[in-house]
Amino acid sequence: KQEVTQIPAALSVPEGENLVLNCSFTDSAIYNLQWFRQDPGKGLTSLLLIQSSQREQTSGRLNASLDKSSGRSTLYIAASQPGDSATYLCAVSLPNFGNEKLTFGTGTRLTIIP
Amino acid sequence: NAGVTQTPKFQVLKTGQSMTLQCAQDMNHEYMSWYRQDPGMGLRLIHYSVGAGITDQGEVPNGYNVSRSTTEDFPLRLLSAAPSQTSVYFCASSSFNEKLFFGSGTQLSVL
Numbered sequence: 001k002q003e004v005t006q007i008p009a010a011l012s013v014p015e016g017e018n019l020v021l022n023c024s025f026t027d028s029a030i031y032n033l034q035w036f037r038q039d040p041g042k043g044l045t046s047l048l049l050i051q052s053s054q055r056e057q058t059s060g061r062l063n064a065s066l067d068k069s070s071g072r073s074t075l076y077i078a079a080s081q082p083g084d085s086a087t088y089l090c091a092v093s094l095p096n097f098g099n100e101k102l103t104f105g106t107g108t109r110l111t112i113i114p
Numbered sequence: 115n116a117g118v119t120q121t122p123k124f125q126v127l128k129t130g131q132s133m134t135l136q137c138a139q140d141m142n143h144e145y146m147s148w149y150r151q152d153p154g155m156g157l158r159l160i161h162y163s164v165g166a167g168i169t170d171q172g173e174v175p176n177g178y179n180v181s182r183s184t185t186e187d188f189p190l191r192l193l194s195a196a197p198s199q200t201s202v203y204f205c206a207s208s209s210f211n212e213k214l215f216f217g218s219g220t221q222l223s224v225l
Contacts, residue, residue, distance in 0.1 A: 004156075032211060043118075043204055043216035045159075051211070069171050089156070099208040100145040101172065106156040106184075 002027045004092060006105035014113050015081055019109050021075040023090035028068045031093040035064050035075045038087045038107070047088075048075070078111045116140050118194055119193040120205050120217035127224045128194040135190040135220050137205030143215070145208050146188040147172070148180065156211075157204065195224045 003026045013019050017029040023033070032051050036044040048057045050073070054064040063076040078112055087109045091102040123135045138180030139146065147162040149172075161180040169180050177199060179191040188207075192199060205217040 021189075030126075034214060036214075036216075041219075043218045044206075044214075046215070049211075049213050073139050091157075098145060099206075099212065099214050100147050100162040100165075100215070101159060102147075104149075104157040106132035106154065 002030075002092060002094060002103045004090060004103050004105040006088075006090060006108050008108060009106070010109040010111070012111040012113055015082060017080050018078050019080055019110075021077070023073040023075070024104055025073075025092050025103075027070045027095075028071050029095040030097060031070065031095065033064075033066055033073050033090060033092050034102070035062075036089045036091065037071075037087060044089065048089060053073065055074050062070070077110075081114045082114050085110055085112045118200050118207055118215050118217040119175065119184075120203075120220055122220060123218065125220060125222050128193070129195060129197060129224060131195050133195070135192075135203055135205075135222075137188045137190065138186050139188075139215070140186065141143055141207065141209075141215065142185060143207035144185065144211050145210065146182065147206045148178070148188070148190045149204045149206065150174065151204060152201050160190065160203075165198040178180060192222075197224050199225045 005084040034049045035047045050066040087107040089107040092106040148160040149157040163169045163182040203220045208214045
């Protein structure tokens, strides 16, 4: 059974710092990996999707990397801002499935201190 | 473009009652899914669909039914509500190998 782990569960950093969020998964036979953002009381917003054949994806100040062989992904946030405060979740698709069947981590709650 | 629309946003039920959570998307996505989110347990898949007329069970399907008569709609039915079904429910949709879009969620309390 695929298991997805995100450590730490919570992280606080001063505004302006660069930071890295971690995601690990037990079965390397994934189809893709997504990073999501969730604000309190809201739904999830997909930030970046990395195909299994890719090593990284970038969107603005965000960069996500994928190392399938080691079962790890990182989300790098550059020049953090208070508006980045949210919970960040990663999710992987199971082998032979697409986005209809994802396994999620429990998330990292990020607080950016002004 | 409304995206994924879920109704209601909040619901309180008594044990044994039944209800339907509605989900509709206007992006012509073939894939739709229902998740529940509980503290400390992350999101868990309840049921999913890969197209109209096709549904299958996820990780925690007991006590829930789904149907997919159209591409746009994917309702989730609670047959006989139990306190263990108190949770936040999310509907999601996507095209093959594209980003997943989520609804804003339904907060359900079963007393």
